[in-house]
Amino acid sequence: MDISRRKLLGWTALAPVAAAAEAVAGLTGKTAGMGGPATASDLARQRIQRMHFPNVPLYTHEGKRVMFYDDLVKGKIVTMNFFFARCDEICPMVMANLSRVQQRLAADLNKRLFMYSLTLKPEEDTVDAIRQFREMHHARPGWTFLTGKPQDLEKVRRGIGFSYPNPVVDKDKTQHIGNVRYGNEPLMLWAACPGMAHADFIAESVSWMIHPEQNRIQPS
Amino acid sequence: MYFNVFGEKVSRARYREMLNAAKNRRELIAAGLTSRRTLFKMGLLTAGGMLVTQGGLSARAQTNPPSSGSTNSPGTNQLCLPSNQTASPATRAFIEPLVVMPLARNVSHLSPAPTENPNTGAGEVRAAPFQAPQIDPVRFPVVPGTLYQFNQRQFTTRQSPDLPQQTIWGYDDGTGTRSPGPTYRAFYGSPQLTRNINSLPAVTQVNNTGFGLPSVTTHLHNGHTPSESDGNPCDFYGPGHFCDQYYPNVLAGFNSDHAPQGDINESLSTLWYHDHRVDFTSQNTYKGLIGFYCLFNQFDTGDEGSGFHLPSFPQYDIPLAFNDKVYDPESGDLVFDLFNLDGILGDKFLVNGKIQPFFEVQPRRYRFRLLDTGPSRFYEFFLTDLNNLNNANPYWLIGTDGNLLPNPVQITSVRIGPAERVEVIIDFRPFAGKTIYLENRLNQLNGQGPVDNFGPGGTSQECSANLGMTVPQILPAGLGNLLLQFRVSSRAVADNSVDPATNPTFYQLPSTNVDPRIVRTFKFDRLNGQWSINGQFMDCNQFRFAVQQNSVEQWLLMNLSGDWTHPIHIHLEEHQILSRNRAAPTLPADKGRKDVTQLHPNERVQLFFRFRDWLGKYPIHCHNVVHEDHAMMALWHVVAQGDDVRVP
Numbered sequence: 128m129d130i131s132r133r134k135l136l137g138w139t140a141l142a143p144v145a146a147a148a149e150a151v152a153g154l155t156g157k158t159a160g161m162g163g164p165a166t167a168s169d170l171a172r173q174r175i176q177r178m179h180f181p182n183v184p185l186y187t188h189e190g191k192r193v194m195f196y197d198d199l200v201k202g203k204i205v206t207m208n209f210f211f212a213r214c215d216e217i218c219p220m221v222m223a224n225l226s227r228v229q230q231r232l233a234a235d236l237n238k239r240l241f242m243y244s245l246t247l248k249p250e251e252d253t254v255d256a257i258r259q260f261r262e263m264h265h266a267r268p269g270w271t272f273l274t275g276k277p278q279d280l281e282k283v284r285r286g287i288g289f290s291y292p293n294p295v296v297d298k299d300k301t302q303h304i305g306n307v308r309y310g311n312e313p314l315m316l317w318a319a320c321p322g323m324a325h326a327d328f329i330a331e332s333v334s335w336m337i338h339p340e341q342n343r344i345q346p347s
Numbered sequence: 348m349y350f351n352v353f354g355e356k357v358s359r360a361r362y363r364e365m366l367n368a369a370k371n372r373r374e375l376i377a378a379g380l381t382s383r384r385t386l387f388k389m390g391l392l393t394a395g396g397m398l399v400t401q402g403g404l405s406a407r408a409q410t411n412p413p414s415s416g417s418t419n420s421p422g423t424n425q426l427c428l429p430s431n432q433t434a435s436p437a438t439r440a441f442i443e444p445l446v447v448m449p450l451a452r453n454v455s456h457l458s459p460a461p462t463e464n465p466n467t468g469a470g471e472v473r474a475a476p477f478q479a480p481q482i483d484p485v486r487f488p489v490v491p492g493t494l495y496q497f498n499q500r501q502f503t504t505r506q507s508p509d510l511p512q513q514t515i516w517g518y519d520d521g522t523g524t525r526s527p528g529p530t531y532r533a534f535y536g537s538p539q540l541t542r543n544i545n546s547l548p549a550v551t552q553v554n555n556t557g558f559g560l561p562s563v564t565t566h567l568h569n570g571h572t573p574s575e576s577d578g579n580p581c582d583f584y585g586p587g588h589f590c591d592q593y594y595p596n597v598l599a600g601f602n603s604d605h606a607p608q609g610d611i612n613e614s615l616s617t618l619w620y621h622d623h624r625v626d627f628t629s630q631n632t633y634k635g636l637i638g639f640y641c642l643f644n645q646f647d648t649g650d651e652g653s654g655f656h657l658p659s660f661p662q663y664d665i666p667l668a669f670n671d672k673v674y675d676p677e678s679g680d681l682v683f684d685l686f687n688l689d690g691i692l693g694d695k696f697l698v699n700g701k702i703q704p705f706f707e708v709q710p711r712r713y714r715f716r717l718l719d720t721g722p723s724r725f726y727e728f729f730l731t732d733l734n735n736l737n738n739a740n741p742y743w744l745i746g747t748d749g750n751l752l753p754n755p756v757q758i759t760s761v762r763i764g765p766a767e768r769v770e771v772i773i774d775f776r777p778f779a780g781k782t783i784y785l786e787n788r789l790n791q792l793n794g795q796g797p798v799d800n801f802g803p804g805g806t807s808q809e810c811s812a813n814l815g816m817t818v819p820q821i822l823p824a825g826l827g828n829l830l831l832q833f834r835v836s837s838r839a840v841a842d843n844s845v846d847p848a849t850n851p852t853f854y855q856l857p858s859t860n861v862d863p864r865i866v867r868t869f870k871f872d873r874l875n876g877q878w879s880i881n882g883q884f885m886d887c888n889q890f891r892f893a894v895q896q897n898s899v900e901q902w903l904l905m906n907l908s909g910d911w912t913h914p915i916h917i918h919l920e921e922h923q924i925l926s927r928n929r930a931a932p933t934l935p936a937d938k939g940r941k942d943v944t945q946l947h948p949n950e951r952v953q954l955f956f957r958f959r960d961w962l963g964k965y966p967i968h969c970h971n972v973v974h975e976d977h978a979m980m981a982l983w984h985v986v987a988q989g990d991d992v993r994v995p
Contacts, residue, residue, distance in 0.1 A: 166553065167514060167556055167678070167680055168552065168553050168554065168555055168556065168557075170675070170678050170680065171555070171556050171557030171558075171680065171682075172552075172557070174557065174675060174682065175557060175685065178686075179685070179686050216875070217874075217875045286686070287686050288685075288686030288687055288688055289876070291876065292689055292793050292794070292795065293910075302875055302876075303875060303876070304688070304875060304876030304877070305874070305875035305876060305877050306688065306876055306877055306977065308686070313552045314550050314551070314552060314555055315555045315557050315558065316550065316555075316560060317558075317685040317686065318626045318627060318685075318976065319626075319688070319977055320626065320884070320885075320977070320978055321874075321877035321878075321879070321884040321977070321978050322877070323874070323875075323877060323884065324877075324884040324885070324886060324978060325884075325886050325888070325889070327886075327888060328885075328886045328887060328888060331887070331888075332626060335560070335562075335626075339550045339560060339561070339562065339585070340549060340550065340561065340562060340585030340586060341562075341585060342472045342583065342584040342585060342588055343472075343581060343582060343583050343584075343887070344472060344473070344474045344582050345474060345579065345581040345582055345887055345888070345964065345982075
């Protein structure tokens with residue numbers, strides 16, 4: 128069956144992952160033990176990292192091995208959402224929306240803004256599968272699709288709050304959470320909006336992470 | 348099958364242990380303040396004298412952040428499992444006095460002087476010219492007689508002597524920064540203006556404490572406020588900018604059905620102000636941007652020697668802001684769960700910015716204005732005498748949300764959700780020389796809302812069956828959250844305030860026997876984890892419907908989101924609840940005028956509105972601020988000619 132073939136191919140490529148280091152990397156710059164005591168801000172940033180960004184290995188749509196915190200989140204402005212390639216419920220709408228969002232944010236994408244879409248079904252969404260799925264959405268450089276070991280993606284999913292309080296609902300992937308997280312990691316700014324919201328407003332919300340102090344007026 | 352917050356299977360025994368830990372935590376709170384003898388009487392001490400083991404201090408001991416080196420991440424709540432967050436460090440209860448916020452200090456002038464049109468050249472960010480002076484420039488001068496200058500600032504404060512100084516945000520009226528901010532004392536007939544200046548530090552890697560966005564818009568909650576001064580979530584500004592907000596302090600109807608003075612039966616009393624920045628309201632209010640606004644008139648005078656003879660403000664009329672928070676177990680710093688979609692519960696209970704304070708009162712009547720500032724917890728307030736737990740201690744409900752009920756109602760408890768207020772009168776005479784407590788006995792396990800007892804599908808039955816132990820909605824007396832300790836003096840004092848038992852009359856409820864121009868339906872739901880209203884999401888660029896100025900509407904709020912309770916707030920005008928699930932409201936707190944209505948699981952609530960006097964944009968939203976920030980909000984506007992959108 129097609130899925131098995133993909134899975135086989137995918138996981139052959141991923142085999143070395145199993146032994147990957149699990150260490151949580153320290154933050155760059157001034158932290159405890161690096162020229163003075165950690166400030167409250169340092170501690171807060173480390174806490175957010177510890178609570179929400181497991182530094183697990185993932186694989187990009189190009190098959191490149193990356194560490195979730197070190198390589199994808201640390202020091203960056205990001206968006207994050209979950210999908211699976213065969214999802215025919217809300218994923219098509221959310222992904223089409225993100226495709227519009229990337230166009231509106233093209234000036235910053237892949238420079239200071241990075242978009243991530245992570246699979247909920249790594250067992251069938253191999254590197255090949257997510258690459259093809261990504262191409263379907265005309266993703267520009269800077270919008271990275273990710274797969275990996277199921278247990279690693281599960282840690283990420285729970286870490287960044289894509290889980291339900293009810294374990295039964297949580298296991299039902301057709302009800303998976305359709306939000307888009309957006310944030311600025313070094314500034315510790317994090318929020319989320321629905322992936323099914325209007326693309327213009329998603330793009331505007333993400334832009335607050337680039338210009339956190341901008342003013343806004345909505346005419347009456 | 349049982350799961351811990353890491354999604355790992357745990358045994359039933361372990362699960363029960365986690366629940367017991369929660370119970371133990373409550374016992375420990377009690378243990379900190381009662382004698383061994385009392386504890387025995389309460390049945391809390393075991394024969395061995397051991398109250399709890401160290402590991403059982405908190406349900407959250409199970410969910411501490413993993414030590415460094417581990418890559419485990421916590422998930423969100425599990426059904427029936429108390430809370431999902433970090434366990435705060437231990438703090439002692441009732442060793443610090445209650446802080447009563449000082450009255451806001453006004454200023455003689457503002458420089459530059461306020462202008463009718465937004466003074467963008469000076470850095471003002473306001474959506475439109477002031478409406479009030481356009482209606483009547485004599486009654487509402489552009490520069491009214493009462494002016495305030497409020498700076499939002501970062502400052503440090505101690506919320507418990509057992510925790511370090513916290514770096515949070517508050518309001519500075521020129522006398523120093525505090526949270527909750529200073530209390531406004533406002534009067535009908537005296538328009539006022541506040542210059543709200545964002546003086547928060549620019550966000551940098553060094554000065555952020557882990558949550559909050561220094562971008563603000565200050566909403567006067569429950570104000571009959573022209574839209575440009577309402578503090579709309581989509582009009583926000585960064586450090587160095589300001590907004591002049593015009594508060595006409597005028598009764599609804601003044602420019603429509605009750606011109607020129609307005610309808611006295613629309614009088615407001617307890618309003619509050621808070622940040623309303625779209626997507627960041629939960630973080631910014633949690634960080635301290637809240638305060639009270641008390642509005643008086645010729646009847647509700649603030650002087651027990653006149654008018655309704657309610658206890659004198661501010662000596663015997665005390666605003667109390669309740670919220671629950673979490674502190675890092677290692678550093679003791681205030682923390683906020685940034686990645687939560689459901690609702691956030693704290694394990695420390697603050698009143699007016701202090702964890703579990705005490706308040707020395709005299710044996711007489713007091714008026715208290717109880718406000719739940721969230722983020723997500725509901726409270727049911729009881730008066731508890733720990734030496735007499737079987738006694739129900741009655742007190743008087745005199746107001747709900749922003750206004751007085753027609754008559755006082757004697758109660759033994761009252762429930763409020765985020766952003767709701769109740770006004771109560773407590774007579775301390777029967778407790779002279781004693782110590783009693785204001786206790787929250789409502790059981791809430793997670794952001795879904797209180798444990799509900801709505802039959803077989805309700806969490807109470809579900810969790811009780813699941814766990815093989817009773818999970819009540821209302822906890823036994825003494826086992827809830829003791830919020831505030833009252834130390835009642837034994838020395839008799841004068842009390843010229845009205846005795847609620849004499850059944851004084853305050854205002855009448857405005858008639859709802861009017862045909863609405865339109866009935867609109869709002870379905871509150873969760874679509875793939877996304878909080879929605881009628882299947883749509885917050886968008887600052889879209890007005891979903893147009894209300895006709897000076898018209899009557901009925902709004903039908905429907906809760907399709909299963910187990911969730913949503914406190915729904917509508918700006919500009921108060922409403923009256925016509926029905927809950929087609930039956931007339933029965934709870935006293937449901938019978939008054941409201942600006943927030945609790946929408947319980949699978950409920951259908953019918954509301955009556957008159958939209959009067961002002962034009963412009965306002966929101967409807969869930970006031971569980973975590974839901975609000977995740978798009979459970981819609982913008983609408985008041986225009987000369989309304990539309991016919993029945994399902995906006």
